[in-house]
Amino acid sequence: MDMDAKKPYAVAVIIQVIYTGIFVILKAAFNQGFNTFVFVFYSQAAACHLLLPIALLRERRNVKSMSFRLLSKLFFCALIGNTFSINVLNVALRYTSATVQSAISNAKPVVTFCLALLLRMEVVKLRSQHGIAKVTGVALCLAGVFVIAFFTGPALSPVNHHRAFHTGHASSDPTSRVTWIKGTFLKLLGDTAWSLWIIFQAALLKEYPNKMLVTVTQCVFSTVQSFVVAAVAERDMSKWKLGLDMSLLAVVYNV
Structure with missing residues (x-):
């Protein structure tokens, strides 16, 4: 295999x-008390400040007028893929660990495939x-998600000593187990929203x-949406x- 083939x-x-x-840095920040909803607003606002000038310089000659219908679609996509998905994923990270979030993220292609199948954008024979290979892959992936959700297992030393790799509760605590399961399925919900956004984005x-x-347009919409969510969720300035x-x-x- 040559170098060009290895690049991907x-x-x-x-x-x-x-x-x-x-995941590791976010988990550490959330454990220190950083509000997840405030973080989403700051990250979207920072992305806007970075991308907006670049878009204006690069695309000033290619700008085509956007209809209200198109802007409505972009607003809806920003709501699903940026505002809703990222907020849910960050809450899930607060409930579980960076390791779980990283592991379940590998299910995104499977979730996207299932949604595309439901929308008749994919065909399985x-x-x-x-x-058979596709269906087997989906089944194994979902089985892995359920294992992660219902079996926390013992902590691993010495990695577990860092705040980014644990939830701060004992795995034997029933309340902690409920929180862990809730976080795992919130992660799956966030990934589902993100996969749905990918499909809408293609269209x-x-x-x-x-x-x-x-x-950039979605980023601007998401900044406004995230500010509203953060202002409602965290009123302590x-x-x-x-x-x-x-x-x-x-x-x-994150930017």
């Missing part, structure tokens, strides 16, 4: 490492080898094939302050 695999590994780092890009403007700690690192790293 190397990129996939790097992306997984980056996402794992996000159960009598073919490819069809949107066919209607308006400008990826940069579609992304002292909790909105960012210091030189894990909360600031989480926002910067």
Whole structure:
């Protein structure tokens, strides 16, 4: 296998490492008291400040007028894929651990496939080898999710000593087990919303094939939506302050 053929695999590994780092840093920040809803607002606002100037410079000659119907679709997509999905995923992370979140994230392609199947965007032929392989993969993936949800297992030393790798409760505590299961299924719900957003995104890009403007518009909508959610969820303005700690690192790293 030559170097060009290995590049996609190397990129996939790097992306997984980056996402794992996000889970670890976010878990540590949330355990220190950083509000999950406030974090989503700050991360979306920071992304807007980064992407909006770039979009204006790069796409100023390619901007096509967006109809109200298209803007409504973008608002709905931002609500599902950014605001709802990310908020639910962060609450799930607070209830479980960075390890669980990283492991269940591998179920996203399966969830996307199932949704595409329900929407008749995918076809499975159960009598073919490819069809059997797809169904088997879905079954194994879902089995893994249920194992993670209902079996927390013993803590592993020395990794468990860091706040990012545990929930702060004993695994034998019934309340903790309920919280763990709730967090696992919230993670699956968030991934389902994210997968649904991917499917809608594909249809949107066919209607308006400008990826940069579609992304920036959704980011702006999500910033406004996330602010409303955060303002309702956290009314203590002292909790909105960012210091030189894990909360600031989480926002910067997530961008």
